[in-house]
Amino acid sequence: MRALTYQGPYRVEVENKPDPRIEHPQDVILKVTRAAICGSDLHLLHGLVPDTRVGCTFGHEFTGEVVETGREVSQLKKGDRVVVPFNISCGTCFYCQRGLTGNCENSNPASDVASGVFGYSHTTGGFDGGQAEYVRVPFADVGPMKIPDDMDDESVLFLSDIFPTGYQGAEMGEIKGGETVVVFGAGPVGLFTMKSAWLMGAGRVVAVDHVPERLAFAAHYAKVETVNFKEVDDVVLHLKDMFDGRGPDVCVDAVGMEAEGSRAHRVLGLGLKMEAGAPTVLTWCINTVRKGGNVSIVGVYGPPWNFIPIGTAMNKGLTLRMNQCNVRRYMPRLLEHIRSGRVDAKAIITHRFSLEQAPEAYHLFAQKRDGCIKCVLAPHGHA
Amino acid sequence: MTTKTQKTKAKAKSHSKRRREAMPDRPIPGAAADLEPSSRPGVPMEMEAQPLAGARAPIEPQHADVPVFKHAGRKQMPPVFGTAQPPKGLSGVLRKVAYGYPDHWARHWMVLLVADRVDVWEHRLRRSLPWGPATVAALVAGGLTWRRLSRA
Numbered sequence: 318m319r320a321l322t323y324q325g326p327y328r329v330e331v332e333n334k335p336d337p338r339i340e341h342p343q344d345v346i347l348k349v350t351r352a353a354i355c356g357s358d359l360h361l362l363h364g365l366v367p368d369t370r371v372g373c374t375f376g377h378e379f380t381g382e383v384v385e386t387g388r389e390v391s392q393l394k395k396g397d398r399v400v401v402p403f404n405i406s407c408g409t410c411f412y413c414q415r416g417l418t419g420n421c422e423n424s425n426p427a428s429d430v431a432s433g434v435f436g437y438s439h440t441t442g443g444f445d446g447g448q449a450e451y452v453r454v455p456f457a458d459v460g461p462m463k464i465p466d467d468m469d470d471e472s473v474l475f476l477s478d479i480f481p482t483g484y485q486g487a488e489m490g491e492i493k494g495g496e497t498v499v500v501f502g503a504g505p506v507g508l509f510t511m512k513s514a515w516l517m518g519a520g521r522v523v524a525v526d527h528v529p530e531r532l533a534f535a536a537h538y539a540k541v542e543t544v545n546f547k548e549v550d551d552v553v554l555h556l557k558d559m560f561d562g563r564g565p566d567v568c569v570d571a572v573g574m575e576a577e578g579s580r581a582h583r584v585l586g587l588g589l590k591m592e593a594g595a596p597t598v599l600t601w602c603i604n605t606v607r608k609g610g611n612v613s614i615v616g617v618y619g620p621p622w623n624f625i626p627i628g629t630a631m632n633k634g635l636t637l638r639m640n641q642c643n644v645r646r647y648m649p650r651l652l653e654h655i656r657s658g659r660v661d662a663k664a665i666i667t668h669r670f671s672l673e674q675a676p677e678a679y680h681l682f683a684q685k686r687d688g689c690i691k692c693v694l695a696p697h698g699h700a
Numbered sequence: 701m702t703t704k705t706q707k708t709k710a711k712a713k714s715h716s717k718r719r720r721e722a723m724p725d726r727p728i729p730g731a732a733a734d735l736e737p738s739s740r741p742g743v744p745m746e747m748e749a750q751p752l753a754g755a756r757a758p759i760e761p762q763h764a765d766v767p768v769f770k771h772a773g774r775k776q777m778p779p780v781f782g783t784a785q786p787p788k789g790l791s792g793v794l795r796k797v798a799y800g801y802p803d804h805w806a807r808h809w810m811v812l813l814v815a816d817r818v819d820v821w822e823h824r825l826r827r828s829l830p831w832g833p834a835t836v837a838a839l840v841a842g843g844l845t846w847r848r849l850s851r852a
Contacts, residue, residue: 325820341762341780367812368795370785371823392754407780408755416747423759423778426770428803433782439795440812443768443782455780458754488742494735515728518735522727540727590813621806645752647741650734659730 319696320449321675323373326364329676334374337445337453342389345457347381347399351470352447354378354675354692355478356504357617359683360574361438365587365594366619368427368439377403377435378477379447380470383457392458398470399461401454402644403478405433405444408459419641424455430620431641440620448675450696462648465656471663471693472655475509480655480662481647483509483571486615487517489638490567495520497560499605501598502571503531503543505665505691506615510569511539512660519567523559525552525601527577530688538664546578553604566610568602573616574623585624593619603630603637614639665691672696769795773802791819 320334337346358375360366383397393399405425406418412432413421424433425442433455436446445452454461464473483506490498498514500507503526514522523542524535532543544559546552557564574594575587582595602612603626612635630637654660667690670678678692737743751757759779766786770777787795794815801808 324823340764340783342760343756343780364816367809367816368798369816370791371819372785374784389756389760405780406752407759408752409757409759411749413752413755414747414749416742416745418752424780426768426774426777426781427799428771429773430803433780439769439782439785443784445782445784456755458756459752485742488740493737494732512728513734515731516734517740518732620803621809643742646747650739650741654730654733657730659728659733 318450319672320374320445321376321672322371323361323369323375324371327362329362329375329679331673331675334372334449337451339385339387340453341455342387343456343458344387345383345390345393345454345461346385347379347401347447347452347454348384349379349381349447349449349452349696350398351474352376352379352449352694352696353474353477353479354448354678354682354694356506357437357573358679360594360617360619362679362683363575363587365574366438366440370439373436373438374445374449375436376446376448376452377437378474378479379435379452380464380474380477381447381452384451386457390457393461393463398464400464400470400473400476400648401435401447402460402481402648403434403437404460404641404644405435405442405455406460406645407456413459416646417640417643418460418645419643428620434641448672448694448696450672460645462645462652465652468656471666473652473662474693475505475662475665476644476648476651476655478642478644479505480509480651480660481644482506482615482642483511484513484516484647484651485640485642486510486569486571486613487513487519489613489615489640490514490569490611491636491638492517492519492567494518496567497521497523497565498567498569499523499525499556499565500541500569500571501525501601502616503528503535504571507569507571508535508539508665508690509660509662510571510615511535511541514567515540516654516659521565523556523565525556528685531685531690534665534688534690552578553601556605560607564605564607564610566607567613568606568610569613570598570602570616572598574618576616582624592623593621594623596623596625599623599625603633603635606633606635608633609635611636611638615642666693668692670694671698767792769799771799771801771803771808773804789819789822791815791822794818
């Protein structure tokens with residue numbers, strides 16, 4: 318089959334690979350119909366995630382059609398169309414039983430940091446991802462959700478990761494009604510966090526980024542106020558001033574380890590690898606949010622450590638909440654939001670590519686060129 | 701003279717009023733549809749323990765015909781794992797060393813990062829191998845031709 322493969326930092330190619338096969342009785346093989354490129358795939362592309370091996374196929378946001386089933390699979394059959402959570406979850410372990418499928422302990426031998434994840438290095442289990450013609454999906458009766466017959470794949474594609482992740486980001490902010498929320502990052506996850514904050518009854522939502530096109534898109538798509546941090550002297554003071562000098566009730570970090578905004582963090586984290594990326598946004602969140610407020614982290618950070626002002630967080634009495642998204646439990650409710658028209662998830666797709674064009678798509682997305690918000694690949698063509 | 705409690709109550713009332721005033725006039729369709737925390741799928745964060753729909757136990761252990769590492773802090777292999785890109789070469793040796801340390805040790809991650817860079821160079825060398833003999837032959841032939849021409 319044809320598949321995108323990692324060739325080293327900043328280099329991906331599309332090449333021939335052996336087709337995936339059933340390796341466990343609870344596996345299915347999917348013919349991938351749509352695969353999105355996620356912002357966190359860029360951390361892999363840039364060589365920031367340990368144990369990203371040459372030849373690894375990325376892609377943890379995908380839909381597909383079942384073409385082969387393992388002998389223990391009972392809920393899916395050939396021809397079923399499914400959307401697949403990025404976490405690989407057994408459904409029976411201590412964590413899965415409590416709904417924490419993003420912390421499953423039965424799918425990743427390499428680390429206790431996270432569950433198995435499709436196409437996200439050997440740190441998350443060494444599974445190939447969905448930016449390919451076919452993909453192996455373990456625990457197929459637990460994770461994948463059948464796509465309703467009256468819905469197209471692109472409408473539900475983002476239930477695989479970014480919509481639930483954004484929703485969980487707002488949810489961890491513990492919005493009770495009327496709160497002020499600042500979302501750092503107007504990328505795809507940030508956009509869904511903003512929408513979700515409104516769904517939960519936020520009183521005021523502000524997006525912070527430095528890409529004018531993204532801020533304009535956020536203002537239009539999520540109906541939020543915007544702040545370009547490169548156009549203000551001090552983003553923390555500016556945001557505090559916007560909220561009575563105290564700061565907002567909730568800050569959400571929807572950026573993660575490759576944040577702009579601090580030369581020191583970029584040199585230390587991205588250049589010298591003395592910390593796991595640049596935690597600039599997390600630092601801003603802690604410094605900006607009001608005392609007693611909530612900081613929610615859905616941006617991805619790698620191991621083993623980062624320099625963040627934990628003393629400030631302690632002295633301000635902050636609540637810090639974070640996790641990989643427990644995608645499966647969010648899918649039914651968020652499907653309702655899409656179906657009812659409250660959230661037009663596929664409206665954030667700005668670019669569509671064939672699988673062969675995937676390297677070009679990566680570079681366009683990484684450089685945020687051409688107003689790019691979200692790229693989607695169609696490994697078997699755009700039907 | 702107002703007491704401290706009265707002041708606190710007045711402050712709370714004003715805060716709550718401020719919040720109500722801040723509530724937008726339906727900025728998006730369905731705004732506040734999930735205002736009630738019980739309508740949110742992730743609340744409470746930990747649910748009452750029960751197997752998820754479709755889950756099957758016990759899980760049959762997966763077999764692999766390639767080496768798959770587990771980190772030293774883990775007692776046994778999980779029943780399911782990935783087998784993509786098995787370790788090989790010097791990078792494979794380094795990765796084996798890294799997985800000999802538990803994943804809360806910094807050296808586990810540092811050795812993995814080194815292994816990643818070695819992997820890239822190994823891969824580039826392997827790719828260039830078919831070109832190696834041809835390049836050497838072309839250089840030798842070119843050198844001999846140059847020598848003959850310069851003697852003539």
